[in-house]
Amino acid sequence: MIHADLHGKTGVREDLVTSGCMGLLELLPNYIEFFGGAKDVSGNDLSGRLKGYSGVQMDFWHAVDGRIPDLIVTITNDNDNEIRLVIEVKFGAPLSPAPEGNQLAAYWCAANKTFGSRNFEVIYLTKDHGMPKNDMEEAKNGDANKNFYWISFYDLYRWCDEELQKRRCDTDKNILKLLVFYLEKKGCRVFRGFKDKLIPMKNSCFYRRVYNLNCELYPYLRILYK
Incomplete structure (x- = not known):
């Protein structure tokens, strides 16, 4: 700041x-x-x-x-x-x-x-x-x-997340991690397909099912936002 x-x-x-x-x-x-x-x-x-x-x-x-x-x-x-x-x-x-x-x-x-x-x-x-x-x-x-x-x-958020997977410099990675964390807290997180871990379905509620469905469909839905 x-x-x-x-x-x-x-x-x-x-x-x-x-x-x-x-x-x-x-x-x-x-x-x-x-x-x-x-x-x-x-x-x-x-x-x-x-x-x-x-x-x-x-x-x-x-x-x-x-x-x-x-x-x-x-x-x-x-x-x-x-x-x-x-x-x-x-x-x-x-x-x-x-x-x-x-x-x-x-x-x-x-x-x-x-x-x-x-x-x-x-x-x-x-x-x-x-x-x-x-x-x-x-x-x-x-x-x-x-x-x-x-x-x-x-x-x-998406650019930082993708760059985080490419970087080898620890300083760059720490900056990107902080940016990703900050953007998540500001409500700018996007689903990343199967990179996001699915919530276990055992004893899950409706909201967990919706979350998992979004994770699975994201690679296809993202085309609509390009």
Whole structure:
């Protein structure tokens, strides 16, 4: 929670979650790969756009033309060109209205003025199970030049869990374990198929049966949420 404390944001739950999750995430050497999974309303992700980076820096609550998004991630690629990811985080709260339409639109306009049209992307990080298309379409408002990407805290849980199986560095593993634990406590756990141990069926109640069924069906149901 260091970043929230330093910026005087400890009184807002959403800001504490941002500080807790993103503050840990930035300690991992390849965390930019998580944001590469963000998708626009057409299903296109950012993985190709973010390849070949040589430097990454995350800034919390940094002003851009008078607007203050939750995060700005600056990526330097192998050609020394910079791309900024302007990230708005919502953990259950709605977007605030703005003269441009909503917060996403306001951040896009501020970033476009400050960084130039091809040097940034706006990402919407939320606790939704499915893409909040209405928010994104409202921000776009029919303007073909504007584009917005979305990724969820459930995706972050899944990414951390998958990375945990790959890592050999104890420090990275400890960071990922803490992130997974924290996200579980915040209700962002996702079923991981047969990796989750089934609850014994002996003397089980209805809720245990539902849990076990979800574990067995998850590999098939997850397709519906892609």
